[in-house]
Amino acid sequence: MKFEINAKDPKSRARAGELNTDHGTIQTPIFMPVGTAGTVKAVHTRELKEDIKAQIILGNTYHLYLRPGLEILQQAGGLHKFNGWDKPILTDSGGYQVFSLSGTRKIKEEGVTFKSHIDGSKHLFTPENVMDTQRKIGADIIMAFDECTPYPCDFKYARESMEMTHRWLQRCIDRVDSTDPLYGYNQELFPIVQGSTYKDLRMQSAEVIASKNRAGNAIGGLSVGEPAEKMYEMTEIVTNILPEEKPRYLMGVGTPANILESIALGVDMLDCVMPTRNARNGMLFTSEGIINIKNEKWKDDFSPIDPAIGGYVSTFYSKAYLRHLVRSQEILAAQIASIHNLTFYLWLVKEAREKIISGEFASWKNIMVEKVSRRL
C-alpha cells in the first residue's frame, strides 16, 4: 500500500496525496462514508460510487461479525463481493461498538467479553481474533484493536488504557504479520494513537505508534465529547509526531468545519456517521451552511438542495419537496438527505484537495469553515 504526497499547502500542514490499494487509488484528503452493517444506510452501491463519488467506505466489525456473521461473509468471498462495492474498504476493530453498544462488557488483558445487543449472546474479542475477523470480512485496511477511552477520563485510567492498547497493538501486529490475506489482495494494519486529552500521553502514544512503521496510522479516542479546541490540540500534537510519509486517519470526525480544520493539521483520512445519521433527522450540510429542512421557511423554497456541489440528488430535488417528504415520514427523505450530505462531504474534501494543490488551502479553509458552520 503505497502513499504518495502530491502537494503540500504552504500555509498549513495540509497535504494532498494518493493512497494506492489493491482496490484502487484513494485521493486524499478523503472522507469515508460509514457502512455499518455492510450498507451505507439508505444509499445504493451505485449511488455511492457514481453520485457521491466515494472512494473508500467503512465497515463495522462489531456489526458484521454479529450479522450476517463471518460464515456468510466468507462464503460470499468477503464484504466487497457481498455488497458489490469494489473499491477499498476499511474496517474498524469493533472495540468502539463493544464499549458503546454492548450492555455488559468486561475488559481484561486477554481481550473484551461482551453481550450482543441483538440477542444477548456472549462473545470474546481479542487482538488476535479481531485481526482474523477483519481478514475474513475482507478489509483493505484493518484497524488495530484498542480501547477508546471516554471523555472525560482520569489520567490514571487513560495511561493504563493506553499502555494496554499498546500491548494489544503488538499482539495485533504479530497476528497480522503471521497470517495471510484471504481473498488475494493486500490487507494492511493501521495502529491507533490513544491517550485521551493528555498531551504527554498523546505524545508517548504517537511515538509508539510511529515506531511500528505500518502503512498508515490512526488517531483514535477523539470526537467523543471533548471541546473541538481540545480535539484540534491533540490532533496537532499527534500529527507532528506521526511520520510525514504515511497517511493519517482521524477516526470519527466530524462536522464539515472539523474536517477542514483537521486537514489543515495534516490529517488525510476521516470518517463519521454524522452526514448519514443527521440526514435521517432532516439536517442538511450544504455549501452555503446548515439547513434544518423541517423548518417552515423551506416549505415553498423550490430551489434545488445545493446546486453548487453537483450530483443528481442535490441538483434534482427541491428543498420544498424534501421538506414534504420528511414531514410525511417518507423513506425517500432519508435517501435524498443521506445522498446529499455524503455528496457534500465528498465535494468538500475534493475542493480541499484542489485548494491544497493550487496552494490556496489555508485562506479558502478559513472562509469555508465559517460558511459551512452557519445555520441557514
Place this chain on the structure above:
Amino acid sequence: MKFEINAKDPKSRARAGELNTDHGTIQTPIFMPVGTAGTVKAVHTRELKEDIKAQIILGNTYHLYLRPGLEILQQAGGLHKFNGWDKPILTDSGGYQVFSLSGTRKIKEEGVTFKSHIDGSKHLFTPENVMDTQRKIGADIIMAFDECTPYPCDFKYARESMEMTHRWLQRCIDRVDSTDPLYGYNQELFPIVQGSTYKDLRMQSAEVIASKNRAGNAIGGLSVGEPAEKMYEMTEIVTNILPEEKPRYLMGVGTPANILESIALGVDMLDCVMPTRNARNGMLFTSEGIINIKNEKWKDDFSPIDPAIGGYVSTFYSKAYLRHLVRSQEILAAQIASIHNLTFYLWLVKEAREKIISGEFASWKNIMVEKVSRRL
C-alpha cells in the same frame, strides 16, 4: 388523449395499445406504480424512469390534498414539477382513502365530510371540488369521485351507492368540462364503473359509464376482498360493455397473476400498492415465483435477485445480501425490494404486450400465471 390499438390477441380479449398524453405515450397494457404522497415509496424519480421503466404513476388525491396541500403544489407548478416526474400522472379521486383511512366520515348527496388522519381537521370532498383538486395537483388523468363499496355489500346498498356514484359522475363531468387545465397540458376525466359483485348492477353501471364517452374508463370497487373468480367475472362483464376503442383501467389490482388474467379480459391499465407494500415486508415477486426473503433458505444464496428481468437492482444484489439487509432492518432493504418488485411488474406487462403483438399471449399467460404464483 388518443388511444390506438396496435394488436389484439387472437385467443383472448387482450390488446396492446398506445395512449398518447401531453406527457408522452403510454404503451399498454401498463402497470402504474403508486406514488401515494408524491413519491413511490423508497424509490428515486430517476430509478422509476430509468431502472423500473415506469411510464405513468399514480398520486393519491387524499394524501396530497392534506400534505403538502394544494397551495404548495400550485406554487410548485403541479406535482410533475414538485417531484420531478415528467411522464404522465393519474390521480385517484380521494374517495377510497376517505372511506378507508379517515376515522369519521359522513356520506351525503352533496359529498363526503371526513376528518384528516394526520391532525383530525375536518374537510369536505364533493364531486366538484375533487375535480378542482385534481386539476391543481396537475394530473394528466383525473378520476371521477365515486363511492367504492366494501365487500360484501348488500344489494340495496350497492344499488343506491352506484346510483349516487352515477349522479356524482355527471357533476364531475359538468365541472371538468366547464373548467380549464391549469398547467398548459390536457387533463382527462375517467369515469368509474361500480356495482359491487352484482352482475346486473355492473352491467347497468358499465352502460352508464360507456354512454359518457370520455377518453378512458375505469372499473372500481373490485380487489376489495372478494374471491379472485368473482373479480374476473365482474371484470369480464364490464369489459364486454365498455367501448373497445377506449383504454380500460382496473383499479387497485393486483397480484402478478391477477394482472395477467385481467389483461386477458381486455384491461389496459392497472395499479396496486402490492409490489411496494409487500416489498417493505420482504416479499419479492420474481419471474420464477414468490420469495419470502426472510426465510433461512436464502441466507447463503449469492445469486442475483432475478437476473431474467434485467435492471440494476435485480441483477446486482444477491438474495443473501438482501436477506441480511431485511434482517438488519436497513432502509436499503426496502429500497432494493421496492425497485425489484416494480421492475418485475413493469417487465411482466411489457412481456404481456410483446406476446399480444406476437399473437402468443393466451398460452404464455397460462404458463406465467402458474410460474409467478408459486412460492419458492
